[in-house]
Amino acid sequence: MSTHQRAGGGTATDLTARISSHPFFAALVPHHLGALRETCTPVSYPQGARLFTEGGPADHFWLLEHGDVALDLQVPGHGALVLETLPAGTLLGWSWLCPPYRWHFGAVARTAVTTLRFDAGLVLRRCEADPSFGYAMMRLVTPVIIDRLQATRLRLLDLYGPPGGRRRQR
Numbered sequence: 001m002s003t004h005q006r007a008g009g010g011t012a013t014d015l016t017a018r019i020s021s022h023p024f025f026a027a028l029v030p031h032h033l034g035a036l037r038e039t040c041t042p043v044s045y046p047q048g049a050r051l052f053t054e055g056g057p058a059d060h061f062w063l064l065e066h067g068d069v070a071l072d073l074q075v076p077g078h079g080a081l082v083l084e085t086l087p088a089g090t091l092l093g094w095s096w097l098c099p100p101y102r103w104h105f106g107a108v109a110r111t112a113v114t115t116l117r118f119d120a121g122l123v124l125r126r127c128e129a130d131p132s133f134g135y136a137m138m139r140l141v142t143p144v145i146i147d148r149l150q151a152t153r154l155r156l157l158d159l160y161g162p163p164g165g166r167r168r169q170r
Contacts, residue, residue: 015040024063028136041116042117045067048108050107051069054106057103058093058101058120060120063115063118064088066112068085068087069085069107070110071085071106072108084151093107094145096124
């Protein structure tokens with residue numbers, strides 16, 4: 001279980017301002033921002049706290065406001081392999097979008113982290129009830145999925161590719 005505490009969130013207006021101030025949510029209309037606000041809780045995690053574990057229930061996602069989170073994968077005989085480190089301003093978590101709603105990776109706070117945590121079940125129900133909201137969310141989250149898969153592919157090539165066949169630097 002993760003060690004976390006609810007961070008001071010202020011009023012609903014303050015929370016809406018925190019959500020809308022992030023470039024990640026810039027394309028959302030006010031109605032959609034309000035729908036997200038209703039599913040959001042500010043939460044802080046200390047350095048070293050595990051936000052979620054590979055295979056566990058994917059029932060939240062986070063917008064990282066401050067701090068860094070490492071995505072890891074458990075490798076038998078080797079422990080946790082860090083695949084990517086996510087900085088502030090990044091969305092954490094997309095496994096909540098598709099059944100079986102289980103995390104594909106784990107996540108641990110590399111530094112103290114302040115987040116906006118969203119209830120994925122509530123967001124999914126809103127997506128189903130309001131197709132325009134659902135489409136807006138898919139347009140936001142799909143590039144995150146593509147970026148994470150690409151980062152994982154490159155990391156695996158670095159780790160397991162032939163020594164002379166390492167990826168080219170750009």
